[in-house]
Amino acid sequence: PSRPFPGREPGRDGTGTVEEEEVVQFDTALVREIEAKQNMEDVTGARSEEQEEGGSEPPFPWGPMLCIVSSTFCEGFTASVLLPFVGMMVVSFGHDPVDKLFGIIAGLITCAFFAGQFVSSFFTGTLSDSVGRRPLLIVGFVANVACMVTFGYSSGIAMAIGVRLANGLLNSSIGVIKSCIREITTESQQALGYSLRALGYTVGSIFGPFVGGALSRPTVQYPNKFSEDGLFGRHPFLLPCLVGAAVNLVGGILLTFILPETLEDPPSSLRVGLSRFIGKMTARRQGDGESESGSLAMKLFLEDSVPTSLVVYMLIGFCQVSYYEVFSFWTLRDVEDGGLNFEERQIGLVHVVSAIFVSIFQVVGYSKLDRMFGSLKVMIISALVAAPAFLYLPFSTVLLQHGVGRGVMWVLLLGSTGGIATNFAILYSAVNLIISNVAPRDQVGAVNGISAACASFTRMGAPVIAGAIFSTTASSGLPYPFNYCFIFNLLAVLMVSIAMLSYTLDPNYVNKRRETVLDLGEDATTAFLDADSANNSEIEMGPFPARENDMESSAVFSDDRDIEMDTFAS
Numbered sequence: 001p002s003r004p005f006p007g008r009e010p011g012r013d014g015t016g017t018v019e020e021e022e023v024v025q026f027d028t029a030l031v032r033e034i035e036a037k038q039n040m041e042d043v044t045g046a047r048s049e050e051q052e053e054g055g056s057e058p059p060f061p062w063g064p065m066l067c068i069v070s071s072t073f074c075e076g077f078t079a080s081v082l083l084p085f086v087g088m089m090v091v092s093f094g095h096d097p098v099d100k101l102f103g104i105i106a107g108l109i110t111c112a113f114f115a116g117q118f119v120s121s122f123f124t125g126t127l128s129d130s131v132g133r134r135p136l137l138i139v140g141f142v143a144n145v146a147c148m149v150t151f152g153y154s155s156g157i158a159m160a161i162g163v164r165l166a167n168g169l170l171n172s173s174i175g176v177i178k179s180c181i182r183e184i185t186t187e188s189q190q191a192l193g194y195s196l197r198a199l200g201y202t203v204g205s206i207f208g209p210f211v212g213g214a215l216s217r218p219t220v221q222y223p224n225k226f227s228e229d230g231l232f233g234r235h236p237f238l239l240p241c242l243v244g245a246a247v248n249l250v251g252g253i254l255l256t257f258i259l260p261e262t263l264e265d266p267p268s269s270l271r272v273g274l275s276r277f278i279g280k281m282t283a284r285r286q287g288d289g290e291s292e293s294g295s296l297a298m299k300l301f302l303e304d305s306v307p308t309s310l311v312v313y314m315l316i317g318f319c320q321v322s323y324y325e326v327f328s329f330w331t332l333r334d335v336e337d338g339g340l341n342f343e344e345r346q347i348g349l350v351h352v353v354s355a356i357f358v359s360i361f362q363v364v365g366y367s368k369l370d371r372m373f374g375s376l377k378v379m380i381i382s383a384l385v386a387a388p389a390f391l392y393l394p395f396s397t398v399l400l401q402h403g404v405g406r407g408v409m410w411v412l413l414l415g416s417t418g419g420i421a422t423n424f425a426i427l428y429s430a431v432n433l434i435i436s437n438v439a440p441r442d443q444v445g446a447v448n449g450i451s452a453a454c455a456s457f458t459r460m461g462a463p464v465i466a467g468a469i470f471s472t473t474a475s476s477g478l479p480y481p482f483n484y485c486f487i488f489n490l491l492a493v494l495m496v497s498i499a500m501l502s503y504t505l506d507p508n509y510v511n512k513r514r515e516t517v518l519d520l521g522e523d524a525t526t527a528f529l530d531a532d533s534a535n536n537s538e539i540e541m542g543p544f545p546a547r548e549n550d551m552e553s554s555a556v557f558s559d560d561r562d563i564e565m566d567t568f569a570s
Contacts, residue, residue: 061184065193067259069200070251071137071177076204077211078144078167079113081244082151084213084328084344085237086110092236093157103329103467105157110325110463112161116168118456125175125449131273132263133180134255136173141252143170145245152241172456175448182436183262187512190433191370198429199362206355206421208244209324213344213351215240221344306438308505310454312379313431315498317455319491320424322466323390326487327417329470335400338474338484340413350417357418358425366429374511375437376502379430383499386423389416390492394485427498434510 082089086106095102128136147167154160177197185193217236218226226232232239267273331347333339340346369378396413400406435451466487474484481489 064184067255072200073204074248074251076201077208080205081208081212083209085216103471107463107467109160111460112164113168114456114459116165117172120169121172121453122449124172128176130277132266140171140173144248148241148245152238175452178448180262192367194433195366195429198425202358202425203355206351210348210351212240213348314454314458316427318458318462321459321462325463326470353414354418354421357422375430375433376507380499380502382423382426383495387492387495389419390488394488
């Protein structure tokens with residue numbers, strides 16, 4: 001692409017000029033990939049940056065996004081519905097709240113779901129690159145419905161942990177959902193797409209605790225409507241789980257009938273997709289069939305920005321789960337013990353108000369901020385804003401201890417919790433957008449699967465670690481900042497750490513989709529080599545690596561045609 005066009009350079013032998021017409025041969029794999037990229041527009045509405053400059057912007061895919069938002073809502077709901085009542089569930093299993101193991105046991109029940117996702121996320125993401133996105137999303141909904149109902153009947157710690165673990169193993173669809181967003185949106189639309197995904201997950205993770213707190217132990221909270229001898233008297237935590245199962249059932253129906261398959265090259269059937277997946281795994285295991293795209297993904301993870309982005313994502317997940325886990329423990333304690341003396345319904349009210357904060361900002365504000373400042377700068381600012389909110393939060397107890405009215409406390413508390421929830425939604429939107437940007441187009445599912453596994457790893461440990469820290473420090477009798485405030489101070493420090501790590505990322509690398517960055521570089525064609533032709537011998541021909549079986553194709557360009565080869569390649 002860097003040399004002049006035919007008729008404007010010395011001849012190949014260096015003695016004269018080339019003929020007026022010259023046959024220029026090029027890699028037809030590149031042409032096929034460009035055609036496939038254009039054909040994807042018919043399925044997903046996605047268009048390249050070059051196409052957008054030459055034509056009108058396609059409409060935002062609201063129908064598929066509705067399914068994705070409902071999927072992420074159900075994901076957040078399923079993960080968090082037990083948070084308000086997990087402590088009471090452990091009590092019902094025969095453990096005293098003052099026991100030092102109490103927080104650890106409750107944390108194990110909570111983290112089992114994320115442990116299952118950690119184990120299966122990468123496998124699910126890689127499998128979705130072969131069999132398609134829809135089948136795995138449907139399996140996740142079925143697992144949610146079955147496991148939610150079973151969890152409501154839990155009769156002991158082992159059963160509760162086992163059911164939640166199975167739920168996470170069978171429903172590790174976060175990476176698949178993020179892959180769908182990239183495939184149905186253009187580069188200018190993806191900020192809104194990821195903002196809506198974060199909105200769905202955040203509202204689900206807030207609405208879940210509200211339902212869990214309002215409907216758990218209904219015979220205690222609503223004695224006039226529910227009998228101790230009835231079904232919900234024998235199983236006091238079944239009702240919110242049944243509501244969760246119904247929510248997932250509705251989400252699964254929406255996805256089944258509305259969301260199209262977004263994979264660029266979907267298999268004709270599930271059997272064909274499984275055969276494709278097994279063939280890829282077998283070839284890679286034998287070491288003689290590793291695709292160029294696979295090696296490209298490995299190179300991607302060795303670059304500086306990618307590990308940092310994953311660490312940031314892991315810290316965000318750790319902070320969010322720790323916050324929601326500890327919030328319930330903290331607010332249920334008496335004021336004299338450093339809590340707020342809340343009941344489940346009051347905890348649910350806080351989460352509902354937080355959901356309102358998140359909904360308004362994510363729909364109205366995030367995509368505008370992303371266009372103005374870029375994902376990286378938005379993430380840094382959001383982390384710095386969240387830190388002082390965490391520092392203030394435990395001082396709500398101090399206000400009550402010093403006789404300040406509960407009305408003032410409620411205003412400040414709702415402002416802090418709403419700000420924290422909104423900033424978590426912003427952080428998730430930004431970091432997911434960044435991780436998606438650095439993923440090669442043919443490895444989107446695998447990359448998002450790895451990122452989901454990383455986040456699940458920290459979420460898996462967060463409930464146990466945060467619960468143990470809070471239980472130990474709250475009962476230690478030590479002064480500030482080593483009392484019940486310590487865990488909130490730690491979260492504030494982690495928010496500052498997230499901002500500092502984010503500052504080390506290269507905005508030119510993380511604020512644009514990976515394929516766009518490759519198109520602008522010298523090695524653009526390496527992103528388009530397909531797995532099926534990776535073993536074919538290559539012939540060096542100018543700046544393009546061409547394969548032997550592609551050499552039959554050629555194109556004739558005349559001297560009077562003002563076409564540049566690099567423009568065609570891009």
